[in-house]
Amino acid sequence: MELWFTEKQTPGLGITCKVLQTLHREVTPYQEIAVLDTEQFGRMLVLDGMVQLTISDEFVYHEMLAQVPLHIHPHPRHVLIIGGGDGGTAREVLRHPQVEKVTLVEIDRRVVEVSRHFIPEVASSFDDARMNVEFVDGVAYVLNKCGEYDVILIDAPEPIGQAERLFSMQFYKGIASALREDGIFAAQTESPFVNQELIKRVHSDISGIFPITRLYLAPVPTYPSGTWSFTIGSKQYDPLLSLRNGGLDGVLRYYNADVHRAAFQLPNFVRELLSKEVLL
Amino acid sequence: MELWFTEKQTPGLGITCKVLQTLHREVTPYQEIAVLDTEQFGRMLVLDGMVQLTISDEFVYHEMLAQVPLHIHPHPRHVLIIGGGDGGTAREVLRHPQVEKVTLVEIDRRVVEVSRHFIPEVASSFDDARMNVEFVDGVAYVLNKCGEYDVILIDAPEPIGQAERLFSMQFYKGIASALREDGIFAAQTESPFVNQELIKRVHSDISGIFPITRLYLAPVPTYPSGTWSFTIGSKQYDPLLSLRNGGLDGVLRYYNADVHRAAFQLPNFVRELLSKEVLL
Numbered sequence: 001m002e003l004w005f006t007e008k009q010t011p012g013l014g015i016t017c018k019v020l021q022t023l024h025r026e027v028t029p030y031q032e033i034a035v036l037d038t039e040q041f042g043r044m045l046v047l048d049g050m051v052q053l054t055i056s057d058e059f060v061y062h063e064m065l066a067q068v069p070l071h072i073h074p075h076p077r078h079v080l081i082i083g084g085g086d087g088g089t090a091r092e093v094l095r096h097p098q099v100e101k102v103t104l105v106e107i108d109r110r111v112v113e114v115s116r117h118f119i120p121e122v123a124s125s126f127d128d129a130r131m132n133v134e135f136v137d138g139v140a141y142v143l144n145k146c147g148e149y150d151v152i153l154i155d156a157p158e159p160i161g162q163a164e165r166l167f168s169m170q171f172y173k174g175i176a177s178a179l180r181e182d183g184i185f186a187a188q189t190e191s192p193f194v195n196q197e198l199i200k201r202v203h204s205d206i207s208g209i210f211p212i213t214r215l216y217l218a219p220v221p222t223y224p225s226g227t228w229s230f231t232i233g234s235k236q237y238d239p240l241l242s243l244r245n246g247g248l249d250g251v252l253r254y255y256n257a258d259v260h261r262a263a264f265q266l267p268n269f270v271r272e273l274l275s276k277e278v279l280l
Numbered sequence: 281m282e283l284w285f286t287e288k289q290t291p292g293l294g295i296t297c298k299v300l301q302t303l304h305r306e307v308t309p310y311q312e313i314a315v316l317d318t319e320q321f322g323r324m325l326v327l328d329g330m331v332q333l334t335i336s337d338e339f340v341y342h343e344m345l346a347q348v349p350l351h352i353h354p355h356p357r358h359v360l361i362i363g364g365g366d367g368g369t370a371r372e373v374l375r376h377p378q379v380e381k382v383t384l385v386e387i388d389r390r391v392v393e394v395s396r397h398f399i400p401e402v403a404s405s406f407d408d409a410r411m412n413v414e415f416v417d418g419v420a421y422v423l424n425k426c427g428e429y430d431v432i433l434i435d436a437p438e439p440i441g442q443a444e445r446l447f448s449m450q451f452y453k454g455i456a457s458a459l460r461e462d463g464i465f466a467a468q469t470e471s472p473f474v475n476q477e478l479i480k481r482v483h484s485d486i487s488g489i490f491p492i493t494r495l496y497l498a499p500v501p502t503y504p505s506g507t508w509s510f511t512i513g514s515k516q517y518d519p520l521l522s523l524r525n526g527g528l529d530g531v532l533r534y535y536n537a538d539v540h541r542a543a544f545q546l547p548n549f550v551r552e553l554l555s556k557e558v559l560l
Contacts, residue, residue: 006296012319014284018292039292057473060547193337193501219499219507221473226506227499254547262542267340267534 009224030108035118059253064218066092067255069186082138084155085111087123109135145178154187184234193225206233216263289504310388315398339533344498346372347535349466362418364435365391367403389415425458434467464514473505486513496543
């Protein structure tokens with residue numbers, strides 16, 4: 001017997017993976033969590049039927065969400081992560097010795113517990129003394145903070161249902177307030193091939209709040225279209241002009257300084273999505 | 281009723297697309313040719329069950345295969361294309377007024393005929409006076425040529441069956457002989473996520489023949505993993521140092537000079553695939 005898991009990424013497109021074993025499956029008050037062992041990608045975390053990460057390609061997503069802003073900010077001490085209960089983004093942040101404290105705000109405690117059990121190489125930093133995990137709503141958490149963080153990372157699921165609020169103007173304004181006066185934030189902002197309207201709207205919203213707004217790209221084979229976008233909002237530091245040596249040569253599998261600069265060089269069809277004033 | 285076409289890209293991974301209509305299907309002496317109209321990507325050309333192109337994302341592949349070498353060579357007059365019977369690569373080459381002659385060598389006449397009928401926006405250049413199409417074997421054709429071409433583009437299918445010869449040392453040596461003394465060639469060389477051994481071997485082979493060998497990357501959503509590699513072998517011109525203004529601003533949808541340079545900035549895991557001497 002062959003078992004295949006298919007995620008319908010859009011109404012007309014799917015990715016399908018041969019499953020060696022279903023390691024875990026449960027329904028929490030927030031979502032369905034599953035862990036599959038796949039032939040192509042190894043272990044895979046699936047939330048509400050959508051691939052969240054696989055052992056094979058998570059390094060690209062997590063390095064690019066975390067390492068880009070952490071190499072831009074000259075002294076990232078206090079970092080807030082919204083979502084990211086699998087721990088991959090925190091793992092990347094904690095590679096930086098300058099980081100004194102990471103606060104991870106994940107609404108579903110079971111995502112952390114399941115990840116620690118089934119994908120420990122991703123959820124490897126929960127015992128780090130600098131880690132502080134809050135199981136509360138990320139939007140409410142951010143809206144109550146003021147001038148606390150150097151870097152905020154939005155490791156949110158697709159903008160469906162509750163997660164839609166993580167792509168809202170109100171939330172971005174809250175992030176701006178929660179950051180210090182030289183703070184910077186990065187959010188995953190979906191595929192430039194599949195989610196063009198979202199990218200356009202989010203980029204316009206963020207550039208109305210932050211003096212510096214930039215989109216960058218990276219490949220993630222198991223996400224729709226295989227190419228993913230991230231958007232940075234920064235109060236002072238320019239992603240291309242402010243770039244420190246993180247001392248992580250030989251440690252990272254995707255990120256390096258050349259890749260950092262290259263990720264911001266956008267193809268014409270993506271440039272066209274973003275408004276002219278923003279591109280400069 | 282819903283009809284879905286699934287390509288098993290590897291034994292454990294597939295892409296699946298909702299089909300609105302099967303526009304064409306035939307078996308030629310060389311392969312099965314199909315044209316599907318898909319909900320996500322529009323018309324799709326499928327050869328032996330493998331997605332060759334779709335109307336939605338072909339611009340990335342064709343621009344990046346053709347525009348990168350054509351912007352490196354300072355005076356590309358005579359260009360040879362091996363494969364590429366759909367016409368997309370030729371369309372990109374012929375955007376350059378400097379190009380005096382394009383020779384396209386496609387083994388299967390029906391690929392050209394079917395493409396002209398069903399995907400005319402890709403197969404748009406067959407009536408150009410500079411086009412010369414030969415329906416013969418690409419390897420044999422190249423091995424009979426000496427010092428004729430400024431640029432050679434290998435628009436080959438996956439290295440399976442007959443197409444394996446298009447990834448062989450003998451073929452690369454033939455290309456070197458067929459090029460002029462300042463010639464340059466580019467070949468599609470599969471996915472850095474899925475076909476690492478092939479990329480490694482091909483890069484090593486080509487760098488044993490050409491003084492300058494470089495890999496570059498681009499996203500192609502309908503190809504395995506969504507990220508594709510191309511390898512350049514060049515006798516004189518460096519892909520990063522020799523870059524002319526092609527005068528194609530406002531015409532191309534993916535390529536620009538910044539993207540050209542960025543495409544050669546490789547992530548750590550791809551750098552590691554290539555040998556150290558080659559990377560410099």
